[in-house]
């Protein structure tokens with residue numbers, strides 16, 4: 001008998017059905033993949049198991065006993081830990097304080113036992129291969145660390161079931177491998193894991209069984225052994241997708257962006273590169289390689305840098321995103337919850353926030369124009385939303401990401417930087433986003449794609465820069481790129497002089 | 502948003518759910534309006550004099566000054582800040598206005614100097630907060646002490662009275678039965694409402710209060726916005742100061758504006774604006790102001806000691822915040 005059974009779960013939000021008769025069975029000591037398109041209902045199903053939402057109908061059985069998850073606390077008491085899709089750390093608290101938030105260890109006098117909490121924090125983080133001071137403030141840490149802290153926090157409780165909702169979106173391959181080792185160990189201890197991810201390779205390598213959701217229904221459940229990447233993709237999106245390179249060699253136009261000797265203390269140094277009209281350039285590397293900092297500087301979000309930037313041959317000084325925009329540079333940031341989403345604005349307003357001048361008449365915003373434009377992007381990017389007037393945090397993760405991309409497409413800048421653009425996006429929609437990016441290039445824009453996924457870079461980039469510890473360590477043509485080659489430059493085992501101009 | 506093609510076997514629940522959702526929506530968006538209606542009905546049952554048109558006008562008249570200040574406070578708080586200096590700045594602007602009035606003998610110049618002084622002081626607040634990176638609470642606390650002190654210095658600790666009688670016409674004229682301050686309050690409400698809900702400025706304020714980092718990465722000039730936001734709050738204080746001064750054609754450097762910041766913040770919170778910014782409505786503040794006004798009026802009509810009125814107000818704020826937390 002299965003350890004956990006979720007039977008015929010129904011759930012609607014504002015009369016819109018999201019889950020329709022979903023069934024999930026979890027064995028003891030298995031890693032169970034839960035996959036499906038953006039908005040299929042994966043997170044909702046897990047929120048029901050985690051006590052965040054209540055089902056309209058349906059039954060949850062633990063060990064054969066019917067249980068009711070009336071609150072997150074209740075769910076935790078039943079031995080369920082939940083790593084949420086979006087980060088939920090308090091950035092003004094220290095690492096160990098976040099780890100033990102709400103379940104502080106106290107000594108016999110009732111005072112919190114800081115030493116013990118720090119010790120346990122260090123223990124768990126070490127298992128994941130992370131070495132940070134437990135007394136560090138979370139706001140000073142990079143996203144990948146934050147995600148690792150979220151994971152560690154779930155491991156702290158002696159849980160029987162761990163829900164992992166896209167835990168690896170901000171992690172590099174190295175950290176992912178560590179996590180998988182840990183997951184396999186947990187499995188040995190008879191702990192069950194529900195693993196949600198859009199990275200099918202990960203799923204293939206670490207999961208035992210899978211359940212596929214489509215449009216709020218269970219369309220498949222079974223062993224992973226008999227599956228191939230192709231058959232899973234097919235179950236998820238209803239068609240096969242090719243792994244081939246999506247661009248040909250094309251004639252490129254004149255140089256649009258030229259960067260000379262850009263340096264910033266402890267972030268990056270001596271960065272030189274240039275991009276032509278119609279070119280898609282990839283930047284890749286491991287976590288902490290400085291590429292995000294580099295492009296945040298180029299976009300004017302960071303001011304503490306030296307060097308020269310030329311746009312269309314003209315020297316520009318960029319010390320605020322507003323100036324970058326004026327110079328024709330757009331930037332789609334990574335980690336949408338922290339950098340891109342405005343939670344209290346609705347979906348349409350999030351799309352239009354940077355381009356309000358397109359929707360103004362006599363100084364007033366015209367809701368109708370906004371709505372019309374949004375409908376256009378909704379069709380273009382296939383954004384799944386029933387009522388675009390709800391706040392954006394009501395959308396599924398992948399659909400939020402699409403809205404953010406729409407926001408920058410609307411700005412229509414000559415140079416556009418995408419930082420990890422397919423974060424949390426399903427395999428089918430990824431393909432559509434790649435096509436969007438390629439279309440931009442064909443329209444004569446210069447596109448920069450930052451990604452830690454080698455495959456992504458190889459698929460759509462004309463040329464590739466690899467970064468290592470804040471420097472460009474390798475450069476080659478997109479068609480010459482291979483995963484091994486990228487890896488050897490990214491880890492610093494190989495380095496070459498970069499041709500300029 | 503009902504989807505006709507999706508009617509399946511859950512129709513039994515949907516009906517009650519729909520009702521519940523409808524109520525939820527009404528409650529979460531308009532709880533302050535509902536509270537207002539309840540308090541209004543309670544007040545009219547408790548005191549027969551309450552519904553008297555003169556009494557109602559009197560309430561509006563009394564809330565108009567705090568109301569105008571609260572409008573500016575709403576904008577500040579929506580952006581994630583706070584302005585503790587409004588009461589002191591009102592006194593200072595009042596003192597400056599009367600001084601200008603007496604020096605020039607011109608009502609127009611007096612009003613003009615008020616309308617310049619307030620935004621300038623607000624701009625100073627904004628500069629400390631946006632450029633000096635001082636927490637809004639601290640910066641405006643400093644301004645609160647500083648502005649009061651300068652007002653006291655100029656007026657030598659006492660009151661100063663206007664020597665041009667026509668200045669008092671501003672607050673003491675009426676259109677039909679509606680006093681000018683009420684009209685000014687309503688116009689200001691409409692103005693700030695349109696500003697916040699129909700223009701770029703308002704959208705940016707919400708964005709900054711909701712997620713400042715995202716706002717900056719959306720190419721919003723957050724620093725410049727903060728300067729405008731605090732200047733706008735200063736402008737509202739100017740308008741309030743003109744009404745306050747014109748009422749008796751005099752201003753007291755020591756007692757005018759005392760604790761106005763408290764009342765304004767109370768109105769904003771009762772109106773449902775979130776303390777940390779990003780969520781709230783001008784209409785909410787409008788009704789929050791009215792609720793405060795009715796409570797004050799009721800306590801007067803029922804002869805509750807003025808010393809206890811602060812207690813009631815405090816209680817109401819705390820209840821409002823508790824309700825907010827429940828969401």
Ligand SMILES: Nc1ncnc2c1ncn2[C@@H]1O[C@H](COP(=O)(O)OP(=O)(O)OP(=O)(O)O)[C@@H](O)[C@H]1O
Nearest residue numbers: 013018038039040041042043044394395396397398
């Ligand atoms: N609180 C909510 N209010 C209204 N609608 C919601 C809410 N939460 C989720 N939804 C809707 O439910 C649907 C399923 O969302 P869910 O987050 O479960 O998708 P998902 O499978 O996790 O997708 P992704 O891969 O993009 O994370 C979406 O269409 C979403 O808009």
Ligand SMILES: [Mg+2]
Nearest residue numbers: 043085396397
């Ligand atoms: Mg999800």
